[in-house]
Amino acid sequence: MVKVGLHFGHQARKRNPKMAPYIYAEKNGIHIIDLIQTYSHLKQVCQVLAQNAAQRKTFLFVGTKKQAAKLVANTALECNAFYVNQRWLGGMLTNWQTMKKSIAKLNELEAAEKRGLFKTLPKKEAASSKKRKDRLEKYLGGLKNMLTIPDIVIIVGQPEEMNAVRECKKLGIKTITILDTDCDPSLADLFIPANDDSVRSLKFIFTQFSTAIQQGTAKAVTKQSLNSKQFKSK
The missing domain is CATH 1.10.287.610 (Helix hairpin bin)
Structure with missing residues (x-):
């Protein structure tokens, strides 16, 4: 996690006060994110993703920042989810x-x-x-x-995706958000405090997301297959 830079936040002057509990320290004017909390939140989110995937829930990845766009599309395709990576059109949901x-x-x-x-x-x-x-x-x-409309929306770049955040809030759709130090945790249902600007950081997190969703989906397929066999044997 340190190697891929998950701990690097924004400049201290850009801090959202609500992110204070997830900041470990300030170094050279840059906030350092508490990776113990990052790990804990990431583990919790992956469990939720796997559980929901096992229940055949649908996922929508949202991230239109230049450094996130390609990763958002690739990850969604990898785990059979949906994505928006260019522009959030008003009223999309x-x-x-x-x-x-x-x-x-x-x-x-x-x-x-x-x-x-x-x-x-x-x-x-x-x-x-x-x-x-x-x-x-x-x-x-x-x-x-x-x-x-999807069951869960996964958001990267909260400040840039506020229209998506508001639409999810209005419709009661659960959101999972990667929160950098300039974000607002009160607007996310579940979140991971982490660097949301680095491609390496995002790739690390998205890999965990994709694996969790695929594992949950595999469980659902196995369960369906077993039920089908039991039904035929009767």
Whole structure:
């Protein structure tokens, strides 16, 4: 955890006072996060993720900061979750019915492109359809198979994702957040106090998340298989 820099917080002047209990010390004007608490919170969160995955709950990863975007997408795909890594569109969850229509349009345009239908359209119309498809893919590509709002939203970069935080609060969706020293723990249901700017730090945490979700999913599959065999034997 030290090697990947989980303990490095922000400059002391940027501290959110509510993060004080999770700060170990200040060194050269930088706050140092208490890694004992980081470890404890990470362990608790991974247990919750595994338990929920075993119950077939759905997860949405949210992180649009440049250093987090690729990791967010890769981790979500790795554990069969959903993601938003470019921009949180207003009403993405609170106006889900409208968002579903946009996702359906994206799937429709993708299917049309795969069938070669764009090539049969007039040049201007084909270009317009391609442009629309690419835009929808950019912002909604990680939600293509999400049929309902998620059970748990995992957030990195809380200050940048306040719209997502507010929508989750409004809908009562449980959130898990990686909190740096400039964040507000009172806005998260579960959290890990840790460096949310370093790619190495985020990769370490996301690896733990992915493993926990995959382990929980494996348990669910095993349980379903056993139940199926028992049913057939009867």
